[in-house]
Amino acid sequence: MNRAQFMSIPLPISALVRAVVASALLVVYTASSVSANEADPYVWLEEIQGDKALDWVQAQNKTSQVKLGKHPLYDQIYADALDALTRTDKLPEITQRGDWIYYLSKSTEHPRGVLQRSPLADFKQGSPQWQTVLDIDALSAKENQNWVLQEMVCHAPDNKRCLVSLSPGGTDASELREFDLESMRFVKDGFTLPTAKMSASWVNADEIIVATNFGADSMTESGYPRTVKLWKRGTPLTSAMPLFTTPASSVSVAAQYFKHDTTPLMLITESLSFWSRRYYLHEGGKAIPLELPDLAAVEGVVDGELVVSLKRDWVYAGQHYKLGTVLLVPPHSVRSDSAVTKAKITVLMEPDATTVIDMVVVMDKTILITTLQNVQSQIYRFSRDGASWRQQKIDLPASGTITFAAGDKTSGEFFVRYEGFITPPTLLFIDDKLTVSTVRQQSATFNSEAMKVTQYFAESADGTKVPYFVVMRKDTKLNGTNPTLMFSYGGFRVSLTPSYSGSYEALNGVYGKAWLERGGVFVLANIRGGGEYGPAWHAAALQENKLRSYEDFEAVAEDLIKRGITRAKHLGIEGRSNGGLLVGATMLRRPDLYGAVICGVPLLDMKRYHTLLAGASWMAEYGDPDTADWEFIRAYSPYQNLRAKMDYPPVFFFTSTLDDRVHPGHARKMAAKMMAYGYEVDYYENTEGGHKGSATSDQLAKRIALAYTHLWQHLK
Known part of the structure; x- marks a missing residue:
């Protein structure tokens, strides 16, 4: 498919006819159906650790465990999921530092993981010799804290000292500690920082660049650092030298130091919104702006040149560069000061x-x-x-x-x-x-020999061809009776590609046992808002055009029914985060299309999303509900558009108490409101796990078993 196929085009006759038919079924919301200023009776559920809110959570968890946990399928799905997630031959997610390969090994004995390493030569030969670097379970027990290892940034090229980020319960916020890879111990009196959303990188063995919570007025409205500093070993953090401060209305700021054969380069990244950035060279004690487009992304530095990806067309020094192109840009060729020298910009790939x-x-x-x-x-x-x-x-x-x-x-x-x-x-x-x-x-975790994969294209309301994959048994009959699960995301330029996990979660083929082998059909829909066809595919469903994501999703559902793969009462839908918003909105728009819903760590109250945790950072994606943008946001905001006496499908909500990215209040309030209206709702909130929703394989297996039991209960 080329770009012309998915840009806005005149609606063809076939799509027009279908759109008219669909409009008779589409739930239409008018300004009078919900008041934007209506008092929220469930706002108390936004108190994350409030006693009343947690009592409600515990009651719902207990109800769901009794209801779903006693279903005949639950125990088997849980066992299959845990087996797949803890396989000893599971492909490791590795990192390489010098001549060593590192891997966080998790097992039933070590659910939080043991960071191990093997010599590179042994690993390449398929016979790794693992040695323990850091036992996260032992550390958690010793310190009485459920630590989750987030990141380890090592000083190159010697890779002897590392900055280790440890998250309490899987939150985005983490604690920073310096670790010695020779003694395999944390460095006494080394670089340490208390828990906060932060970034840190090395300059040399005795200096790091850090952006964190430095105290009053040091964080943006989105909850991220607004100041980046240079911190020298052995000095208090209060004496660290400020490099740059962004306004509180920006999203965040960070910096990185690049070493190469010529002059070292310190690059500051100022995130003005989720998508727009300004870049600066830090030289001579000052930040020098670079004349790069605000939607460009600097991917790194090679031989002293910036590797830049363009997210929109760019005209510079009389040359036109296409959206999506990767360029090599000499930094001095785009300096905004008098030192600028026009040098050749190289097109690497377009x-x-x-x-x-x-x-x-x-x-x-x-x-x-x-x-x-x-x-x-x-x-x-x-x-x-x-x-x-x-x-x-x-x-x-x-x-x-x-x-x-x-x-x-x-x-x-x-x-x-x-x-x-x-x-x-x-x-x-x-x-x-x-x-x-x-x-x-x-090794395979399910019988793939019996399965087949097919890619189809559905036609959306504006005529755009929307690709989707179907995974099913080879002997599946197209008689409309097949239980079908459709997963999608449709936002933030995320591309959903073929995965052994089915979705974008690291499920290690669990869906094969829990769904495919039992006769289910799995569908992955590549709707607009994602990045499957480049930045334009994403931009086509931004802000006032967000409804296109939902129209694409509905078009795929209709196409599945048209092909005889399934029918509405057998069609389940699943989405997480922005995908949770997707399924929350579409189940209200077209309740006639679906038989069950899984809505995970979702955004749902789009009137208040920008006031909750990191929500303000996403206004470039959705818009600002405190402005005229609310007129297009309110058209799909699930929490505001929920109505009584509708035929909504049964919903399973899941979230995490410690999700510090998408506020758990979204799922809590939507579930409570639906329950008050008498709709069938199952709810599960893990007590840790952050935005992933789980911190251990056991927690993930439990959530998978609850969700798939919900689906089989309603779709078979």
Whole structure:
């Protein structure tokens, strides 16, 4: 599909007829149906740790566990899920630091994980020799805190000292500690910071750049740091040197120090909104603005040049660069001060009618770019060939998803992960000559030989062709009776590609046992708002055009019914986060299309979302409900549009008390309001897990078992 196919076009006759028919079923909300200023009787549920709110949560959890946990399927789904999630041959999610491969190993004995490492040479040969670096379970028990390992940023190239981020219960906020990889201990009197949303990176062995909560007025309205400082070892944080401060109305600020063969470069990133950024060079004690477009993304630095992805067209110095293009930009060529020198900007790769640039990985001397062609992956390596750059396609399977797993920035050798809906993840190693070798493939967690995958295209209300994948048994009869689960997201430029987990969660094929082998059909819908066809696919469903995501989703549902794959009473839908908003909105718009709903860690109260936790950072995606934007937001906001005496499908809500990204009050209030109206609602709130919703495999298996039991109960 080319870009012209999904841009706004005149509505064709066939789509017009269907839209007229659908409008008779669409629930239409008028200004009089709900008051934007109506008192909220459930606002007390926004008190995350309030006694009354937690009593309500505990009561709902108990009710759901009794109702769903006693269903004949629950115990078997839970056992199958836990088995898949804790397989000993499960493909590790690795990182590479120098000559070592690191892996957080989780098991029933160590549910929070043991950080381990193996020499690279042994790992490549398929015989890793693991040694313990940090036992998160032991640390949690010792300190009486449920720690979750978030990140470990090591000082290169020696990789002896690291900045370890530990989150209490899986929140986005974390505590920072310095760790010594030689003694395998935390550094006494090393760099430490209390729990906060933060970023930190190394300058040298004795200096770090840090953005955190420095005290009064140091955080943005979105709850992220607004000041970045240079902090020297052995000095108090209060003496750290400020580098840059952004207004409180911005989203956040961060900085990074890049070392290369010429002059080192310190780059400051000021996030004005979720999408727009300003970049600055920090030189001579001041921040010098760079004349890059505000929707550009600096992916890294190679040989002193910025690697820049364009999210819209850019005209600079008389040259036109297309949306989606990856450029090499000498920093001094875009300085805004008198020191600017116009130097050549190099086009590294640009999209075409069939290719979308999906991911850019910058190494010391090479650049890796993954692309999508009709939502399936390819990967290319770019390396210098004299004064120019050489592009080489890496010979990997054409159907499925390829993602960068780890690599050595110096040598340019790297690992990739390959998987598909029915193909277990495989870890491949690519050397400097682009020779591909298989390091490890995990065993199947379900019988994929009996399954098939097909890609279809549905026609949305404006004529746009919307792709979707269907995974089902080869002997499935198209008689409209198949229990079907449709998953989608449709926002924030997130691309949903073929995955052994089905969705974007690391479920390790659980859906194969819990759904496919039992005769269910799984559907992944690539609706607008995502990034499957580049920045324009995302921009087509922003703010006042958000309804296009919902129209695309509904078009896929209708297409499934038209093809005889399922019928409405057998069609379940699932979404998380922004996807939770998606299914919350569409179940109200078209309750006639669905038989059950899974709504996870969702946004639902779009009148107040920007006042809750990190919500203010998403106004570039949704709009500002305190302005005239409310007129288009209110058209789909689930909490405001919920009405009594409708035929809504049964809903399973799940969230986390410690989700500090999307406020658990969204799910709590929507569930309480639906219950008050007499609708069938199951509700589960994990006490930890952050925005992921779970911190351990056992917690995740429990939530999966509850959700799939809900689906089988209503769709079979």
